[in-house]
Amino acid sequence: MMFELIDTIDVKNYLGEGVTWDDQTQTVWWTDIEEKQLFCYQLSHRQLCAFDTPYRVCGFALTQQADVVLAAFDRGIALYHLISGNTEWLFQFPEGATVRFNEGRTDAKGRFWVGTMNEFGDKTASSGLYRVDTDLTVTKIEANVGICNGLAWNADATRFYMADSGQQVIYQYRFDIDSGEIADKAIFKQLPANTSPDGAMMDDTGHLWSALWGGSCVARFSPEGEPQYFAVPVEQPTCVAFGGEHHNLLFVTSACYQLSDDALQAAPKTGSLFIYQTDVTSAPRPRFAGEFHHG
Structure with a gap:
């Protein structure tokens, strides 16, 4: 199994997360949650840019409009216009809420899924998983989760994966791609107490790649949950995504958080974006498919 570091983008993120590949522009995007910045890096030209955001972007999806992202801010979900800074809220937590949004990914139909976590008090307390449909409605799908992370689907979108980082466990569900419903929750993999599964992505062979926070590695789990571990030069890798011209590069974000x-x-090199050459591929996640007017 090839896993070769070919580039390091030394951005010194405090909490790099949410890495996402844009196949249309050959650009990789990610967020530094705590520094309130969105980053994009154009691969062939090696051009890096950053956008300041009014709140912490904890998860996001690219949309059909190049200058608009669907942003899961700490306090709610909004269409965020990168150039104008205009924010169109779709959903907000009530004042005084102790949860914030966290990991987000699009499914094969272009719906956006995003989980939450408790920032204060008991980090394992029940939080939520939400779905943003293409008509821009926001629905709470699941409540029985502590720190929601690692959202991923298998290639034919019949299974959905979600990690609860606080419990060091990855769950799998039966997934209905047409309705967007999940069912039959079961444990896919229980990890040791000192290692938390974070951002994840499925490759085309049905293996689940997961950044292991605190584990200094990325894991590749077989469909049966058998792991293969690949060391990375940081203690806190946070998220993975495949991309590149041939969809065989693995991008890994990392964090300096409380180290x-x-x-x-x-x-x-903690806080960098790492780019690895692999010998497997993964189809890029679609953009958010919701339709909206430019504002």
Whole structure:
């Protein structure tokens, strides 16, 4: 299995997350949640740019309009216009809520799925999983989750995967692509207490790739849950996505979040975006398919 580091984008993210490949522009996007920035990196020209955002972007999806993202901010979900800074809210948490949005991905129909986590108090307390349909309605789908992460689907969209990082577990569900409903929740993989499954993506062979926060590695799980581990040069990898011209590059974001000075000195590339050459592929996730007027 090839897993070769070919480039490092040293952006020093405090909490890099949500890495997403844009096949139309050959660009990789990700967020630094705590620094309120969205990054994009054009691969062939090696051009990096960053957008400041009014709130923390915890998850996002690209849309049919190049200058608009569907942003899961800490406090709610909105269409966010990158150039004008205009924010069109679709959903907001009530004042005083202790949860924020976290991981987000689009399914094969272009619906956006995004989970939440409790920021204060009990991190394992029940949080939620939400779905944004193409008519821009927001529906809470699941409540029995602590820190929602690692949203992924298999190639024929019959199975949905979701990690609960607080419990170090990855669940799988039966998925109905037409209705967008999930059912038959079961444990796919239970991980050790010191390792939390974070952002994930499925490859075309049915293996689930997961960034293991605290584990200094990325895992590739077989359809039966058997792991293969690939070391990365940081303690806190946060999210993975396939991309590149041939869809065989793996992008890995990372975080400096709450690490000691000694830990940062031991891993000086912490907070970077890492690009790995692999010998497997994964079809790119679709853009959010919702229709809306430019505003």
